[in-house]
Amino acid sequence: MGIKLIALDMDGTLMNSKSELSEGNRKALQKAMQAGIFVVPATGRVYSTLPDSVKTLPGVKYVLSSNGAAVYRVGEDKPIYTNFMSAEKALEVYQAIKEVHCVKEFYVNGKGYFEKKILDCIDTFDILPAFRKYYGSVKTAVDDIEVFLKQNQQGVEKINLPWITTELRKELLQCLSSVDGLALTSSLGENIELNRQGANKGDGLRGLCKEIGLDMSEVMACGDGLNDLEMIAEAGYGIAMANGHELVKQKAKFVTLSNDEDGIAYAIEKFCFPK
Secondary structure, three states, X not given: OOOOEEEEOOEOOOEOOOXXXXXXXXXXXXXXXXXXXXXXXXXXXXXXXXXXXXXXXXXXXXXXXXXXXXXXXXXXXXXXXXXXXXHHHHHHHHHHHOOOOOOOEEEEOOEEEEEHHHHHHHHHOOOXXXXXXXXXXXXXXXXXXXXXXXXXXOOEOEEEEOOXXXXXXXXXXXXXXXXXXXXXXXXXXXXXXXXXXXXXXXXXXXXXXXXXXXXXXXXXEEEOOHHHHHHHHHOOEEEEOOOOOHHHHHHOOEEOOOOOOOHHHHHHHHHHOOO
């Protein structure tokens, strides 16, 4: 049937180790879109923090954000597909981990929110110095997360717990063990990502395909992290990066070059434009 949609994880997949979109990958994406293939960023990031180098690519019409919990049509604020965690469940999660000293991010309406008091101790976390300076401008600080969640009853796309140590991960997982109905994953070694059970990039892709009239057999999905497992397993063409997690490589139908070797461009040429 051929590939009609390419779903692409961002960090560690489309973007290189410098978080840049290489010229080789950019040209490959443009070639695919000129051939009528949908190119869809599929990221754990909240919609508002998608890199401009990707969001503004001519031809990118849809974005899977927050691990597929919210699918947006580019240029519109309202998602066309959602699989949100309820506000009540998000509050239950917050209560379970409230006393743990870590950054707690809540993704709502395409934006990331955190409790303002975290800025007073931001230096205690293992964050790059440059990022500490502008963290508050990338995500939005609120006075009280509990009040904020009660005021936003439409639900939460994702809860992100970034910059955690191995010991802190154990503590958080222990605290969260009492909360059911969650999907736990990780896009990076030092974070925990919480979605509603059943919300993942594979589910978001199915929702988008139904919206635009495609079958999952017509999809090529590319990724490197554990939050890419479902979409790689369910797509007709599941592609793992050479720099990817071993479990992702095992699920994939093909392992392409690394994100620093234009692995996406290589996969697009191999499967979309075979010689």
